Amino acid sequence: MTSWESKALSFINQTSRWDKDKHIASFLAFSIDLLKTLLQANIILQIAFEDEATAKIKNATPSYLEDMVLNPEPIKKLIYSNGFKTIYWQTMPPDNQNVLREVLQAFSSAALIPLYTEPASSLILLGWSEPKTFNNSFQECMETIRLRLKEIITYTQQHVHYQRVAARFSAIMHTIPHALIFINNDGYSGWVNHAAAEMLNLSGPGEQLPAILSDAMMQLRNKTSNASEIYQEAMRLFSSPNKAITDWEWIFPAPEEKTYLVQCLPVSTQQVSGRLWIFEEKKL
Template identity: 65%
Template sequence: MSNWERKALNFINQTGRWDKEKHISSFLAFSISLVKNLVEADIALQLEFEDEETARVKCASPLHLNEIVLNPEPIKKLLYANGFKTIYWRVVPPPEENVFSEIMPALSSAVIMPVNTSPNNSLLILGWSEPPSFDAGFLECIETIRLRLKEVLVQSQQQIYFQRVAIRFAAILHTIPHALVFINNDGFSGWVNQEGATLLGLSGPGEQLPAVLSDAMMQLRNKAANIVAIDREAMQLFSSPENSIRNWTWEMEHKTLMVSCLPVNTQQVSGRLWIFENSDQDQSFPPLKN
């Protein structure tokens, strides 16, 4: 294994541990510092395109380069001209031709790597006063690092997106006036909204074990005045091809619940959604009494 191959593998291993153990918000700063050390660059920094008029230096080493602002327009023209691929300057152009001259003092070589850091795009810039070999091993190492950065950043962006979606839909489901209980067929996961937690006497909404949810619903069912009819309907429910029931009446002490049980089957999720609707729409669900 060549020296450059070991450096690329080192980057993959260390970013792998970071990806599992630490928050993604500091991943890019860590990666820039790691790359700088691995490839023995004299400077390493992120240049983020904040808006049409501002490209700002961040995560810079040395630190005095941080917060320098460049005009993004000529930089974007350079990127377009190179098809947004990694740019290798074996010899840094003279200042009048170098759009990065302000942040590349006394450098002889540089690598400019476009990185998608949504919502803003960025560049990772490495510079040397004494140029590295720029041989095939070096180029392959840089490309491996670029692909690894892209992989982790795409994963983190997807994770952040799904977290936002989950938070948004959880907020919506918690405000629905019906009690909602979902039990996944995997036997390990379930979910209940605020009204459902109140109805079933649970400590709070959110993720719950299916066993906890099933036990709480059984306790609720056992308190119904028409439990014999409920059990009869339940046998039909679990043996029916449709595997669903709507407007199932549960006569409780102070209210009548209209219960629905609906199958949920998608590529990602398989289970049952229970909906408990208080027939008196002006009343919320009181907590279940033991």
Template identity: 65%
Template sequence: MSTWDRKALNFINQTSRWDKDKHISSFLAFSISLVKNLTEANVALQVELEDEETAKVKCASPVHLNDIVMNPDPIRKLLYAQGFKTIYWREIPPAKENVFKEVLPAFSSAIIIPINTTPNNSLLILGWSEPQAFDPGFLECIETMRLRLKEILLQSQQHLYFQRIAVRFSAILHTIPHALVFINNDGFSGWVNQEGAALLGLSGPGEQLPAILSDAMTQLRNKALNTADIYKEAVLLFSSPENSISNWIWQMEHKTLQVSCLPVTTQQISGRLWIFE
């Protein structure tokens, strides 16, 4: 196995372990830094074409290059002219022709690696202060890294997208005036909103073990003035094929709760949603 084959395999192995063991938010920065170290480049960075007017440097090593803003038009023209293939500059063009002069002001060789993603295009830039030969083994190594980087970038973007969705819906659910309690059938996961945590006397909203939620709801039910009626309805609920109930009255000492229990079933989860109004 050649040196460049070993480096390509090293890159895949290390990014695969990071994928499982570390936080996704720093995954891309770690991967770009790893490419820099394995290729012995002097600079490595990501350029993201954010919109029609802005291309921004991210995940840069050295870090002082981060947040440099560039004109995306010349970059797009270069990428389209090269068919979005990896560009190898054994000698960096003169300043007038170097669309990356802001980040490659005094380097001898560079590589521009397009990573096609939507909605934005992203590319990785590597630069060396000394001239590079870019032999066939090196080219094959870079192509292997490019494919893995494309996977990493897509995975990072998907994770951040779902993270934003989770934050958004969590904020919505916590502002609903009803107490919401979800208990997953897996026996390991459950969730309660702000009103639900207050009603059940829990320390706070968010993820909770099903055993804790079930115990808190049992204690709440035992405080009701109509426990016999609640028990009868519970028997019907857990024996009914629909596994649902609504307008279920829990008469407490100082208030009346209207309780609903609905099954929640998707490909990912299966459980019950309790709503206390």
């Protein structure tokens, strides 16, 4: 195995062992910093094409380049004219042909790695102060790394998108005044909003184990004046997995003196299967 093959393998192995408990946004920064170390580059950065008029530098070393805004048009023209392949500058082009002269001053060699991903493409730029030889082994190493970087960026973009969607819908669910309880059929996951956490005397909203939710709901049911009726209706519900119940009343005597209108609805998608409980306080 050549030294360049070893570096490519090391990049794949180390990014595969990245600690998933860390914030997903740090995954790409970690990978880019690792690439700089493995290839002994003096400068490395990501140029993200944010829109037709803006390209912004991210994950930059040195850090003073962070958030610098560039004109994306000449950079894109360079990438497209090279068929979106990695570009190697063993010697730097003259200033009038160097579309990245703003960030590559005083460097002898550079490599540009275009990464076409959805919804936004980007470019990884590496520069060396001393002249660099880009032989076949080095270019094969870079191609392997390029494919892995594309996977990392796609993975990061997807997870950041899903986190934003989850945060948005979580905020909406917590704002709803009804108590919402979801119990997944997998037996390992459940979720409650603020109103449900308060109703069930839980430590807080969000993810909860189904066993904890079931126990809390049983304690709530035992406080009702029609607990026997609720129990019989629940047995009928659970004997028919796809059955829904609406307009179900849970009546609480003094000191609460309130009645909840309860619905239990099946939830079934390709990703999720379970039951959603909705407790709405009945206005007397």
